[in-house]
Amino acid sequence: MSRLLCIVTSLILTGCAATAPNLFIPQREPSAHYLKRVHPQVILVLGSGSSRGFAHAGVLKVLEDNHIPIDMIVGTSAGSIVGALYADHPSAASLQQLLMTTHRNEVMDFSLMNIRTGVISGNQLQRFLIQHMQAKTFEHLTIPFVVVAADLDAGSIHVFGSGPIAPAVNASSAVPPFFRPVQLYGRTYIDGGMIDPVAVDVAESFHPKIIIAVNLDAPLSTSIPSSTPGIFLRGVDMMMSQLNDYSSSHADVVIHPKLDEVNMFDGSTRKHLMQAGVVAAEKALPEIKRLLKQKNIS
Numbered sequence: 001m002s003r004l005l006c007i008v009t010s011l012i013l014t015g016c017a018a019t020a021p022n023l024f025i026p027q028r029e030p031s032a033h034y035l036k037r038v039h040p041q042v043i044l045v046l047g048s049g050s051s052r053g054f055a056h057a058g059v060l061k062v063l064e065d066n067h068i069p070i071d072m073i074v075g076t077s078a079g080s081i082v083g084a085l086y087a088d089h090p091s092a093a094s095l096q097q098l099l100m101t102t103h104r105n106e107v108m109d110f111s112l113m114n115i116r117t118g119v120i121s122g123n124q125l126q127r128f129l130i131q132h133m134q135a136k137t138f139e140h141l142t143i144p145f146v147v148v149a150a151d152l153d154a155g156s157i158h159v160f161g162s163g164p165i166a167p168a169v170n171a172s173s174a175v176p177p178f179f180r181p182v183q184l185y186g187r188t189y190i191d192g193g194m195i196d197p198v199a200v201d202v203a204e205s206f207h208p209k210i211i212i213a214v215n216l217d218a219p220l221s222t223s224i225p226s227s228t229p230g231i232f233l234r235g236v237d238m239m240m241s242q243l244n245d246y247s248s249s250h251a252d253v254v255i256h257p258k259l260d261e262v263n264m265f266d267g268s269t270r271k272h273l274m275q276a277g278v279v280a281a282e283k284a285l286p287e288i289k290r291l292l293k294q295k296n297i298s
Contacts, residue, residue, distance in 0.1 A: 019123060020123050021123060021126050021130055023136075023167070024164070025184070028185055028186075032162035034139055034162075035144065035161050038072060038144045041071050041297050042068070042069050042071050042292075043071065043074060044063070044072070044074070044212050044213075044214070045074045045079070045200055045213040046082055046214050047076055047213065047214050047216050047217075048078055048191065048197040048216065049193075049197075049218075049259075052257075052273060053078025053216065054099060054269075054274050055214070055216055055257045055274060055280075056277060057274050057277060058277025058280075059214050059255055059278070061092035061093075061278060061281075062278055062281035063212075065092070068212075071208070072143065072146075072203075073086065074147075075145065075146075075148070075172065076147070076148040076197055077173045077191050077192055078193075080169045080172040080173060080192070082099075084165055084169050085129075087145035088133040089133075089142065090142055100271065102128070107128045108120055108124055109121055120179045121179075122174055122180060125173065126166035127166075129165060135165065138161050138163065138165055144161075145161070146159050146160060147161075147169055148196050148199040148202055149172040149174075149190070150191060151188075154187075157199070157202070159199075159202055167182060167184050170182050171184055171190075172191065173191060175190070175194070176190050176194070179191070197215075197240070197244045197247050197248075198213050198247040199247065200213050200248055203251075210252045210288075210291050210292070210295060211250070211253075214254075215247075215255070216244075216257065217256070252291055253284050254284075255277075255281050257279070257280040259276055
């Protein structure tokens with residue numbers, strides 16, 4: 001229950017709504033034919049986790065410093081945001097600098113308009129990505145990259161790998177009930193973490209030799225709720241914890257930073273979260289290097 005109160009407080013303190021960015025979006029989803037030419041040996045899967053997504057930057061720093069090849073990135077929710085920025089400009093130092101200096105109001109907009117569907121439109125997130133990325137479409141990214149969203153109409157996952165990046169990442173990150181669902185190509189999408197938080201299954205479809213997954217699930221609170229809303233929210237946390245573990249279980253290496261319970265919109269602990277990613281990635285390095293040698297990947 002305390003987590004929900006923190007979320008509501010954060011929303012109240014968030015800035016005003018932003019208008020939709022001026023971005024051409026085709027009526028139909030473009031074909032991702034170029035992905036058929038992609039034959040990645042190592043795929044990095046960046047999982048969902050709201051503010052815990054800062055830990056992804058720490059993981060990327062360790063992999064980059066140790067020259068671990070990343071041939072493709074699969075991102076969900078927070079992982080889609082960090083993954084898009086890194087796939088566009090593969091520099092962990094630049095990524096960390098950007099994430100450390102970005103104010104919450106630069107990526108989130110709050111409005112009571114259309115409050116029935118969500119108080120955050122996602123427009124500001126799209127503007128942030130457009131401003132800080134050179135590539136505007138998936139086809140022009142430096143590292144091949146796909147994002148996972150939940151198709152509200154079909155009740156299944158949807159993988160975006162073509163067309164404009166910003167609205168696809170917005171769709172992957174539209175966590176209900178706070179972010180509004182994203183209308184894109186005639187379909188309605190919400191946060192991919194609701195159905196596939198660590199999308200190892202998507203990575204498997206590209207038949208890589210090694211899949212490295214980052215699971216940002218945090219341990220359950222030690223405080224046992226006694227109220228009906230609190231019990232319900234704990235049940236949701238339990239369900240998501242199991243889903244995270246199942247979703248990441250088929251990866252060759254799972255990097256699981258030790259993260260405390262963090263308010264999903266809180267950026268004040270970002271340095272601590274990045275360091276947690278560093279520690280977890282360093283712990284996984286021997287196994288990653290062993291697999292690279294075993295698979296003859298330089």
